Structure formats: structure tokens, C-alpha cells
Amino acid sequence: MSHIGVAFDKARAEGRAVLVGCMPAGFPTVEGSIAAMTAMVEAGVDVIEVEIPYSDPVMDGPVIQRASDIALAGGVRVADTLRIIEAVAATGVPVVTMTYWNPVEQYGVDAFARDLAAAGGTGLITPDLIPDEAQEWLAASDAHGLDRTFLVAPSSTDTRLQMTVEHCRGFVYATAIMGVTGARTQASAAAPVLVSRVRGVTDLPVGVGLGTGTGAQASTVAGFADGVIVGSALIRCLLDAPSLSAGLTALRALSAELAAGVRTPTH
Numbered sequence: 001m002s003h004i005g006v007a008f009d010k011a012r013a014e015g016r017a018v019l020v021g022c023m024p025a026g027f028p029t030v031e032g033s034i035a036a037m038t039a040m041v042e043a044g045v046d047v048i049e050v051e052i053p054y055s056d057p058v059m060d061g062p063v064i065q066r067a068s069d070i071a072l073a074g075g076v077r078v079a080d081t082l083r084i085i086e087a088v089a090a091t092g093v094p095v096v097t098m099t100y101w102n103p104v105e106q107y108g109v110d111a112f113a114r115d116l117a118a119a120g121g122t123g124l125i126t127p128d129l130i131p132d133e134a135q136e137w138l139a140a141s142d143a144h145g146l147d148r149t150f151l152v153a154p155s156s157t158d159t160r161l162q163m164t165v166e167h168c169r170g171f172v173y174a175t176a177i178m179g180v181t182g183a184r185t186q187a188s189a190a191a192p193v194l195v196s197r198v199r200g201v202t203d204l205p206v207g208v209g210l211g212t213g214t215g216a217q218a219s220t221v222a223g224f225a226d227g228v229i230v231g232s233a234l235i236r237c238l239l240d241a242p243s244l245s246a247g248l249t250a251l252r253a254l255s256a257e258l259a260a261g262v263r264t265p266t267h
Contacts, residue, residue: 003094003122004147004170007046008205008226017222017262020207021045021255022098022231024053025084026076027067032244036251037088040234043252044259048088049125049229052081052099063232066239078107082119089120096147096170098125104137113140123147123170131167138167149173149207152198154190165202171227172198176210192224218261228262 011018021040027033037048053068053076081097089095097116104112104124116124123146129137131150141148147170152161154175165172176191191208198206207227212218214233221228237254241247 004047004096005205007094008171011046011262012205012226014263016265017218017225018046018205018207018227019044019218019259019262020047020049020096020209020227020229021234021258022049022051022064022229023235024051024064024067024071025081026053026071026074027235028070028238028244028247029074030076030080030084032238033071034084034087035244035248036238037084038091039248039252040255041088041091041093043255045093045255046259047094047096047227049096049098049231050081050085050088050121051231052078052097052103054100054103063235063239067235078103078112082115082121085116085121086119094122095120096122096125096149098127101126101129109136110140110143113137113144113146117144117146121146123149125149125151125173127151131164134167141169147171151175152194154194156194158197161197162201165198165204168202168204171205171207172202173229174198174206174208174225176208176212176221191221195225212258215257215261218258219264219266222262222265228258230258234258 007018023033023037025033053071085095149170150164150168151173152164174194195206205226207229208221208225209229212221212228212230218228234251234254237250238247241250
């Protein structure tokens with residue numbers, strides 16, 4: 001049983017969904033990102049998703065891109081990310097890492113898996129790595145006891161869906177929309193259908209990402225998914241604030257609102 005699995009089991013026993021909150025490592029600074037993620041945990045976020053900043057993102061919208069650019073300009077490196085993961089894992093919540101594949105390949109796949117596990121990370125979400133091309137990662141994640149989360153989309157065929165979830169461990173990441181990350185005004189109509197399709201082929205928990213930004217939206221997604229994944233709306237709390245302390249205040253408030261939302265699912 002993975003750490004992530006424990007979080008999903010605990011939430012299920014409480015009749016609610018898991019709240020996953022995302023933040024790029026090193027945004028606005030290394031210490032600032034640790035403070036931000038700790039504030040999210042204190043406000044009720046169940047799982048922290050630490051994103052390794054990347055210069056050429058595939059699925060990240062403008063908010064995450066801006067935050068990642070700030071982190072990269074500040075000189076954040078994979079070694080910093082591992083230190084951040086270690087600090088956040090010390091709070092007791094599971095920490096999962098979201099990364100594009102190039103930084104892992106540059107670091108060395110097995111070495112990265114080893115160091116991620118040593119830092120207390122639970123596994124990876126890999127948006128641009130598909131199971132067909134993941135032999136090295138499948139072996140390294142098995143060797144070091146890490147979860148692996150691949151993505152499925154509304155456009156995934158039944159065959160592709162089944163093959164993808166068979167290679168997942170921990171949970172499955174269902175993208176609610178076709179497009180990039182960013183809070184939307186309305187919940188996706190495609191998401192409940194996709195979650196239902198995933199549940200038809202696996203018992204793994206299903207987390208839904210892309211588009212959720214308010215407590216009401218979190219409540220809606222919690223009504224049909226096992227996990228609600230929020231990134232851009234939380235990051236914007238820091239991006240839009242005049243200071244880190246003001247940003248942390250806004251971040252705590254939104255985290256608490258989202259945490260209340262997943263605890264009152266709309267069925």
C-alpha cells in the first residue's frame with residue numbers, strides 16, 4: 001500500500017474525496033515554496049503535488065508557466081526540489097512529484113528514483129511519458145517502491161485507457177478537459193464520464209485535475225471523483241499578492257475553502 005493509497009483510504013472512510021494541492025518547487029523561492037506548501041497542509045490539503053519547474057511545459061497553462069519561470073530564474077534545481085520534498089514530507093502528508101520527463105532523464109532515471117524515495121516522495125505524475133515508452137521508469141519505480149501516475153484524457157480510447165491504468169500505481173490522473181491547466185468558471189462535463197470509464201477497468205482511486213479553483217467546484221468534482229487536484233488557483237494566490245506573507249494568507253484561505261468543498265461532495 002502506497003502513502004497515497006493510505007490518504008485515499010482515509011478520505012473514503014470519511015465519505016469524501018482527497019484534496020491534492022500543487023505548487024512548483026522554488027516558487028517564489030525555495031524557502032518560500034516550503035512555507036507555501038506547509039501552509040496548504042495546515043489549512044487542510046491532504047496531498048501535496050510538488051512540480052519540478054520546466055522551461056517547455058506541455059500541459060501547464062499561463063499561471064503555472066509564470067510561477068515556473070520565476071522559480072527557474074531564481075536558479076532552482078532538481079536537488080532543491082528534493083530538499084523541498086523532504087521538508088514537506090516531514091509534515092506527515094504524502095508528497096507526490098509532477099515532472100516532465102527530460103529532467104529525470106538528465107538526472108538518471110534510477111538515481112532520480114533512489115533520491116526521490118530517500119527524500120520521502122511517494123512517486124511521480126508524468127504528463128509527457130506514456131507507459132509504452134516508460135520501461136526504465138517502470139523498472140526504477142519497482143526497484144525503489146514508488147508510485148507511478150500516468151494521465152488519461154477524455155480522448156483516450158478504451159484500449160489506451162485500460163493499458164494506461166494497468167501501469168499506474170497509487171492513483172490515476174484523469175484530465176477533466178482537453179487543454180492546458182488553469183481554473184475554469186464551469187466544471188467539465190467530460191470529467192464524470194471519464195472517471196466512470198476509468199472505474200470500469202481499475203479499482204485504483206481516480207484524481208481529477210485541470211480546471212478546479214473554488215470550494216463549490218471542488219465539491220462538484222468530489223461528488224464523482226476520489227481526488228480533486230488543484231494547482232493554478234492556489235498558485236495565483238502567491239502570484240497576485242504584494243508580498244509573501246499576504247500570499248500565504250490568501251493561500252491558507254483558499255486551501256481551507258477547497259478542503260471544506262471536498263468534505264461536502266455534491267452528488
